[in-house]
Amino acid sequence: MTITNGNAKRPITLVALVTAFCLLGDSMLYVVLPIYWKEAGLTSLWQVGILLSVNRFVRLPLNPLIGWLYNKMPLRVGLVTAVLLGALTTAGYGLFQGFAAWLILRSVWGVAWSLLRMGGFLTVIAYSDNSNRGRWMGRYNGLSRIGSLFGMLLGGLLAPVFGLTPVALAFGIVALAGLPAVGIFMPNGDKAAPPRPSSPADDGQAEAGPVAWYKSAAVRKAIATGLVLSMLQAILTATLSLVIDTNYSGVQTLFGIALAGTALAGVLQAVRWTAEPLLASWFGRLSDGRRGRLPLFVASLLASAAGFALMPWPLPFALWLAAVLLVMIAGTAMSTLMDALASDAARTASVVAVMTAYSVATDLGSAIGPAATYALAGWAGGLVPAYVGSSVIFAAFALWHFPRRRQRAASDMAGSA
Known part of the structure; x- marks a missing residue:
């Protein structure tokens, strides 16, 4: 695949923005949940700590499976699945109450984040070479972090006014907006198979x-x-x-x-x-x-x-x-x-x-x-x-x-x- 700035910019920017949309709900919780934990149906503050960390531990054993799946399926399929799971879990924060339900939601979010993060990495690698990989990785990281910014700011501002449930549902709808964007604009058939070396400097290492x-x-x-x-x-x-x-x-x-x-x-x-x-x-x-x-x-x-x-x-x-x-x-x-x-x-x-x-x-x-x-x-x-x-x-x-x-x-x- 011949890589140019034009054909690399759209998919990388798209995946970064979709990731940002999905991060809204997760980032909101770090500001809102320690204060509004009773509204979520929790009974103790220690449950907040578990819910905010369980998604990280879920990802540890799942990442190898996610990598194996991306080796077998197109990037678009993995990203569509991630958006669906991310939107559903974010909306679920407003629909379900109780520690058990939230534990499931946060665990499912861990799956969604693994799919998003791996999909983002593989998209940058697929659409970049040694002359521009740093630029595109920076673009992906920077744009995706906008979701963390707005999740914390908007969550902190809106939750005291409207409550946790409406804000979570609104963020879930925003995350779902990434679904048609991936389905329509993400090229189909791009599998995360090991690519050919992108430059002569890579040729000497590819034989491994x-x-x-x-x-x-x-x-x-x-x-x-x-x-x-x-x-x-x-x-x-x-x-x-x-x-x-x-x-x-x-x-x-x-x-x-x-x-x-x-x-x-x-x-x-x-x-x-x-x-x-x-x-x-x-x-x-x-x-x-x-x-x-x-x-x-x-x-x-x-x-x-x-x-x-x-x-x-x-x-x-x-x-x-x-x-x-x-x-x-x-x-x-x-x-x-x-x-x-x-x-x-x-x-x-x-x-x-x-x-x-x-x-x-x-x-x-x-x-x-x-x-x-x-x-x-x-x-x-x-x-x-x-x-x-x-x-x-x-x-x-x-x-x-x-x-x-x-x-x-x-x-x-x-x-x-």
């Missing part, structure tokens, strides 16, 4: 074949990096409000507005999701240039190391805020570039097998990160060891990925082996 994909040092490195970095990045989302409450318990002023700790954490996350569509695309496009992805990836790791080392301390508020923004910007670059590097590695072996393993690794890291952090915080009496330890790990991974002369001469991921 789908059977020996796990023997590739580049693949193993991408999977290991995805596991650890997703674990570290989950720490920020899970503990930001606690860091603020610990070090800045009073009201702080941001852009002339007085905000309490939880509100400040929400505003900072909203700023991150707002900027991510532009930044992710920009970082991805930058990584497609002559210098490649590794120098920018290493820079994002070092920036994260510096920011994490500063964040847990009671610094002057302006300096602390700068450290948080640095970590958020570096996190956007890191996520986009890590996905692009994993996609580069997948193009040299078995696409579905590699991206399945990568998805399992990143899901596992996201699930482990918050639990391990709070366990360490309870044992050590604070978050400082977790953040300082994370800073050291970021720096170590920067050193591991630092481009050597041989790496700069080869393609990004092939050279990073």
